[in-house]
Amino acid sequence: MAITIKDIAVQTGLAISTISKYLNGGNVLPENREKIQKVIDELGFNANVFARGLKTNKSHLIGLVMDSLEDATQARIVSLMEEGFRRHGYACLISDAGADPLSQKSVVEFFLAQNVDGIVFLPMMVNMNDFEGYIEKEIPVLALFDKPSEAECDFITLDDYVPVFSSVRHLLNGGRRRIALLAGPEGDSATEQVLRGYQEALKNARLPLEPALVSYGERTTESGYERAMRLLDRDVLPDALLAGDNRMTVGAMMAVMRKGMSVPGELAVIGFDNVLLSQSLSPRLSVIVHPTEKMAALAVQTLLDKLSSSASRYCQSLRLPSEFMMGESI
Amino acid sequence: MAITIKDIAVQTGLAISTISKYLNGGNVLPENREKIQKVIDELGFNANVFARGLKTNKSHLIGLVMDSLEDATQARIVSLMEEGFRRHGYACLISDAGADPLSQKSVVEFFLAQNVDGIVFLPMMVNMNDFEGYIEKEIPVLALFDKPSEAECDFITLDDYVPVFSSVRHLLNGGRRRIALLAGPEGDSATEQVLRGYQEALKNARLPLEPALVSYGERTTESGYERAMRLLDRDVLPDALLAGDNRMTVGAMMAVMRKGMSVPGELAVIGFDNVLLSQSLSPRLSVIVHPTEKMAALAVQTLLDKLSSSASRYCQSLRLPSEFMMGESI
DNA sequence: ATGAAAGCGCTAACAA
DNA sequence: TTGTTAGCGCTTTCAT
Numbered sequence: 188m189a190i191t192i193k194d195i196a197v198q199t200g201l202a203i204s205t206i207s208k209y210l211n212g213g214n215v216l217p218e219n220r221e222k223i224q225k226v227i228d229e230l231g232f233n234a235n236v237f238a239r240g241l242k243t244n245k246s247h248l249i250g251l252v253m254d255s256l257e258d259a260t261q262a263r264i265v266s267l268m269e270e271g272f273r274r275h276g277y278a279c280l281i282s283d284a285g286a287d288p289l290s291q292k293s294v295v296e297f298f299l300a301q302n303v304d305g306i307v308f309l310p311m312m313v314n315m316n317d318f319e320g321y322i323e324k325e326i327p328v329l330a331l332f333d334k335p336s337e338a339e340c341d342f343i344t345l346d347d348y349v350p351v352f353s354s355v356r357h358l359l360n361g362g363r364r365r366i367a368l369l370a371g372p373e374g375d376s377a378t379e380q381v382l383r384g385y386q387e388a389l390k391n392a393r394l395p396l397e398p399a400l401v402s403y404g405e406r407t408t409e410s411g412y413e414r415a416m417r418l419l420d421r422d423v424l425p426d427a428l429l430a431g432d433n434r435m436t437v438g439a440m441m442a443v444m445r446k447g448m449s450v451p452g453e454l455a456v457i458g459f460d461n462v463l464l465s466q467s468l469s470p471r472l473s474v475i476v477h478p479t480e481k482m483a484a485l486a487v488q489t490l491l492d493k494l495s496s497s498a499s500r501y502c503q504s505l506r507l508p509s510e511f512m513m514g515e516s517i
Numbered sequence: 518m519a520i521t522i523k524d525i526a527v528q529t530g531l532a533i534s535t536i537s538k539y540l541n542g543g544n545v546l547p548e549n550r551e552k553i554q555k556v557i558d559e560l561g562f563n564a565n566v567f568a569r570g571l572k573t574n575k576s577h578l579i580g581l582v583m584d585s586l587e588d589a590t591q592a593r594i595v596s597l598m599e600e601g602f603r604r605h606g607y608a609c610l611i612s613d614a615g616a617d618p619l620s621q622k623s624v625v626e627f628f629l630a631q632n633v634d635g636i637v638f639l640p641m642m643v644n645m646n647d648f649e650g651y652i653e654k655e656i657p658v659l660a661l662f663d664k665p666s667e668a669e670c671d672f673i674t675l676d677d678y679v680p681v682f683s684s685v686r687h688l689l690n691g692g693r694r695r696i697a698l699l700a701g702p703e704g705d706s707a708t709e710q711v712l713r714g715y716q717e718a719l720k721n722a723r724l725p726l727e728p729a730l731v732s733y734g735e736r737t738t739e740s741g742y743e744r745a746m747r748l749l750d751r752d753v754l755p756d757a758l759l760a761g762d763n764r765m766t767v768g769a770m771m772a773v774m775r776k777g778m779s780v781p782g783e784l785a786v787i788g789f790d791n792v793l794l795s796q797s798l799s800p801r802l803s804v805i806v807h808p809t810e811k812m813a814a815l816a817v818q819t820l821l822d823k824l825s826s827s828a829s830r831y832c833q834s835l836r837l838p839s840e841f842m843m844g845e846s847i
Numbered sequence: 848a849t850g851a852a853a854g855c856g857c858t859a860a861c862a863a
Numbered sequence: 864t865t866g867t868t869a870g871c872g873c874t875t876t877c878a879t
Contacts, residue, residue: 191872202850207874214848233630237576238872240567241855247631248610256596262586266613273612273624278631280578281611282603283596294603300563301577301608408767409797437738437767438794444774464768467739521856532866537858544864568856571871 190232198226210234240302247277249490250298252291253309256283258406260433260460260477261309264331267483268307275491277304288313299326305490307331311338327493329486333376341489342504343482347377350475350511351384351429354457358427358517359392363455367400367418367425369411369439371432378403381431400425404435411438419446427455427517433477436461440472455517462512470515478507520562528556540564570632577607579820580628582621583639586613588736590763590790590807591639594661597813598637605821607634618643629656635820637661641668657823659816663706671819672834673812677707680805680841681714681759684787688757688847689722693785697730697748697755699741699769701762708733711761730755734765741768749776757785757847763807766791770802785847792842800845808837 192206199206199222209215209223226232240246249272256262269279280303284294291313298306303326310332328340358366368385371378382401389396402418404410411430418425419442430439436458448454450470458465458474465472485505522536529536529552539545539553556562570576579602586592599609610633614624621643628636633656640662658670688696698715701708712731719726732748734740741760748755749772760769766788778784780800788795788804795802815835 193872203873204851204875205849207872208849211874216848219848235571235872236630236632237567237570237574238855239874241565241571241857241872242874244567244855246567256586256592257589259587259589262592265611266586269612273627278610278627279612280608281595282599282609297603297608300566302566407793408791409794412794412797437771438797441767441771441774441798444771444777447774447777461738463737464739464742467742467768468771519856523856533856534858534867535865538865541858546864549864565856568871569858571856571873572858574871 189235190230191235192232194230195223195226195232198230199223244302246302246304248301248303249277249279250295250301250303250306251279251281251309252284252294252298252306252311253281254284254286254312256281258433260479263479264309264483264486267480268486271483271487272491275487277491286312288317292317304494305329307486307490308334310334311340314338315340327490329490329493331482331486339502341493341502343485343489344504344506345377345380345477345482346506346508347380347431347475347477348384348387350509351381351431352388354473354475354511354517355385355388355429356391358429358455358457359388359394361455361517363427364394365397365400365423365425366427366429368402369414369418369428369430369432369435370401370403371406371435373403378431381429385429406432406434408434408438408441411435412441413438415439415442416445419443419448425454428457430456430458433460435459436472436474437464440468450516457517465512465514468514468516472516473514474512476510476512478509481507519565520560521565522562524560525553525556525562528560529553574632576632576634578631578633579607579609580625580631580633580636581609581611581639582614582624582628582636582641583611584614584616584642586611588763590809593809594639594813594816597810598816601813601817602821605817607821616642618647622647634824635659637816637820638664640664641670644668645670657820659820661812661816669832671823671832673815673819674834674836675707675710675807675812676836676838677710677761677805677807678714678717680839681711681761682718684803684805684841684847685715685718685759686721688759688785688787689718689724691785691847693757694724695727695730695753695755696757696759698732699744699748699758699760699762699765700731700733701736701765703733708761711759715759736762736764738764738768738771741765742771743768745769745772746775749773749778755784757787759787761789763790765789766802766804767794770798780846787847795842795844798846802846803844804842806840806842808839811837 192203195206196203253261272279282294284291305327308330311330311334314335315338330340330342334342370381386396402414404414430436450456458472460477462476465474522533525536526533583591602609612624614621635657638660641660641664644665645668660670660672664672700711716726732744734744760766780786788802790807792806795804
């Protein structure tokens with residue numbers, strides 16, 4: 188059997204309640220503190236999480252519900268958050284529930300049964316109204332990237348609009364007139380932002396939107412490749428290409444290379460994320476970068492705040508700017 | 518406060534031990550079973566995991582320690598395992614500890630403090646001898662992909678040797694003589710297998726091994742791109758290229774396209790994984806595919822077996838064959 | 848500052 | 864088959 192506070196009590200000649208107080212930062216005589224710590228170190232004591240949880244009703248578990256672990260950006264944020272939470276003594280449960288609200292719902296119920304102290308969605312697809320007794324559980328919920336519009340919870344999102352707008356304007360200023368856009372699935376909110384940035388930049392320059400230059404696709408490398416190939420198979424070629432997603436960027440680059448087009452001579456190219464890769468290419472690819480580190484750090488901090496001070500029950504909503512990283516491809 | 522078995526007992530007029538027995542599949546009169554289930558449904562009862570754990574010392578938590586979540590193959594296996602474990606009532610803790618043994622060790626200690634019922638490594642870098650009282654904890658450990666040679670635990674690995682050997686032989690039979698190999702980091706066991714398969718195939722054909730054709734690199738897209746570019750920058754070009762890793766394959770394909778080489782005319786190409794992508798390319802890429810579904814399913818099954826029947830304390834070691842998927846690129 | 852003791856919700860041994 | 868009861872290891876009043 189594992190060491191318990193009772194063992195520590197016996198070894199130190201103190202009462203278990205004193206050991207408990209010591210563990211929880213209460214007032215204990217310096218000499219006793221020392222004695223206790225010494226025995227703890229010798230015996231390798233670790234407080235039993237079940238007994239503690241039974242009393243406190245806290246598990247120190249955070250549930251991470253995601254959309255697709257296979258997306259490197261999401262995976263990176265998950266990694267970073269896990270590290271942050273662990274540093275504060277919280278462990279992370281994960282589940283790749285897919286984009287299906289029903290599946291997310293059952294995962295959340297599973298997490299709730301595990302007594303998680305909080306939940307992070309990347310992004311939130313499920314409607315919180317689906318849970319009776321959900322909010323009542325009083326566990327903080329944080330949505331990253333996106334959430335159903337009615338959902339009331341902490342929310343950290345990205346701003347792709349501004350960098351897309353300015354990068355497209357940059358292309359226009361450079362004389363590009365046929366700017367193709369490889370967008371994500373129609374309707375999804377990230378796509379929406381990219382699309383708006385693109386449209387507004389054109390509008391601003393009093394240029395018409397040419398529907399044939401906009402292609403919606405899945406957020407995968409293969410979809411990026413296919414769509415880009417199709418765009419570059421046309422008789423009238425675009426003179427610039429904006430790939431509006433992480434994985435689509437890789438596919439698009441494959442297509443551009445396959446077509447043997449000179450960058451930026453014949454075609455200016457702007458991608459998303461893939462910072463390391465973009466540096467390896469020559470010419471170095473210009474990319475719009477999602478602030479993953481910042482997002483993860485803020486996510487951890489926001490949730491921990493909620494967890495410690497039950498006081499602040501209001502919801503904050505943050506918007507982090509994505510950044511344009513100029514390469515040589517435009 | 519949440520519903521407890523006491524509430525169920527009161528509502529049904531039965532004793533809490535009867536409720537407990539019902540929950541744990543003991544003998545209860547049919548009519549009572551019905552009555553209990555009805556009340557459970559009405560009240561939405563969920564057994565308190567802390568109280569249960571305190572008695573049983575089981576958390577129904579599995580710790581997943583991985584090397585790099587950003588590798589799509591690993592991420593996919595993690596997703597699949599989580600789904601499998603969840604179906605059996607087990608939740609998954611994760612931590613992307615990196616390839617560092619020390620970091621893995623501290624993650625394992627953290628997991629142990631959370632009372633995980635089992636641990637899966639993808640792959641195991643830490644030496645189990647580093648843990649005194651680790652084996653004594655009697656929790657099953659499973660290593661995927663690789664483990665320190667002395668480690669005694671369940672072990673599921675992949676066989677890349679055979680498919681690499683036969684695909685290289687296939688290239689040789691097709692008249693290719695300068696087959697370049699893009700390998701992972703020197704010394705790592707997956708690299709070892711690929712290298713051996715490559716070498717043996719050459720040896721078998723009584724061809725010399727040309728060191729200049731073998732390039733070791735990190736398992737990243739950018740490294741794959743760089744190494745492939747370097748190989749294709751030579752005066753004497755290879756007539757075939759085998760990319761021995763998932764992400765390196767993507768980088769290699771970018772390089773091949775960039776160089777505008779005709780596939781398979783000038784250059785035969787074989788990659789790893791990336792099944793969907795390989796189908797999208799034209800010519801369709803030939804790939805060696807890791808059996809992720811099978812590996813994940815077996816991992817879940819193996820660990821659950823150990824968890825239920827404390828009887829079988831012997832260790833099994835499985836080796837799953839990777840499969841060669843012929844495309845049009847050779 | 849320290850100790851004694853109640854009890855969190857559950858399981859399991861024993862009694863009926 | 865069902866009920867009674869004793870803890871599992873911890874936190875937390877309430878005395879001391």
